Amino acid sequence: DAGVIQSPRHEVTEMGQEVTLRCKPISGHNSLFWYRQTMMRGLELLIYFNNNVPIDDSGMPEDRFSAKMPNASFSTLKIQPSEPRDSAVYFCASSSTSEYYNEQFFGPGTRLTVL
Amino acid sequence: GDSVTQMEGPVTLSEEAFLTINCTYTATGYPSLFWYVQYPGEGLQLLLKATKADDKGSNKGFEATYRKETTSFHLEKGSVQVSDSAVYFCALSDVNFGNEKLTFGTGTRLTIIP
Numbered sequence: 001d002a003g004v005i006q007s008p009r010h011e012v013t014e015m016g017q018e019v020t021l022r023c024k025p026i027s028g029h030n031s032l033f034w035y036r037q038t039m040m041r042g043l044e045l046l047i048y049f050n051n052n053v054p055i056d057d058s059g060m061p062e063d064r065f066s067a068k069m070p071n072a073s074f075s076t077l078k079i080q081p082s083e084p085r086d087s088a089v090y091f092c093a094s095s096s097t098s099e100y101y102n103e104q105f106f107g108p109g110t111r112l113t114v115l
Numbered sequence: 116g117d118s119v120t121q122m123e124g125p126v127t128l129s130e131e132a133f134l135t136i137n138c139t140y141t142a143t144g145y146p147s148l149f150w151y152v153q154y155p156g157e158g159l160q161l162l163l164k165a166t167k168a169d170d171k172g173s174n175k176g177f178e179a180t181y182r183k184e185t186t187s188f189h190l191e192k193g194s195v196q197v198s199d200s201a202v203y204f205c206a207l208s209d210v211n212f213g214n215e216k217l218t219f220g221t222g223t224r225l226t227i228i229p
Contacts, residue, residue, distance in 0.1 A: 004158070031215055033216075033217075042219070042222060043204065045217070048215065055215075091158050093158075095215065097215065102147075102215050103149075103164070104161075104217060105161075106158030106159045106160065107158050108156075108158050109157075109158050
């Protein structure tokens with residue numbers, strides 16, 4: 001299996017622009033997680049989906065952030081408009097609830113820089 | 116709510132030294148416990164896990180024992196290598212309560228000097 005795939009790997013944009021991050025989970029996994037990692041705040045869970053349905057979005061910072069999962073093999077995280085404080089590494093992870101301990105498999109991340 | 120507290124870093128050791136990274140947790144149920152490792156420029160990957168009290172997880176020479184009485188899951192390795200340099204995260208999941216979320220500690224950066 002190719003693992004969790006994220007694109008782009010790096011994104012540099014200007015304040016006010018729309019940014020879309022993409023994730024393809026591992027085939028057969030039915031849960032998907034979006035995380036944000038910064039030096040100041042560490043690793044934060046933004047939102048997670050189970051069977052394509054958002055279960056917990058309490059970590060989404062504000063209305064500028066939105067996430068969708070239109071099918072089992074694709075998810076997006078959108079920031080509109082972007083701000084410099086959104087600069088971070090964004091990780092997508094997936095897991096299978098058929099396994100007792102629900103190991104999460106992480107993608108390589110997207111490093112976002114907002115100027 | 117659930118929380119994980121782990122040893123502040125950074126930690127710098129010489130090659131072949133003994134490693135301990137402390138981790139304690141607070142949880143409402145009976146969580147599963149994990150150590151994840153993040154190598155430079157990569158995502159997190161599972162290093163080891165333990166799903167019930169007194170379980171010992173082990174992988175790549177690393178070990179951690181689930182201690183319910185002290186609510187701890189300390190990571191140890193007897194002889195570290197330069198290739199072990201990474202950030203280590205302790206985490207828990209209260210799967211028994213149907214909660215798939217992982218609660219992570221803040222991470223401990225480990226640097227091994229040759």
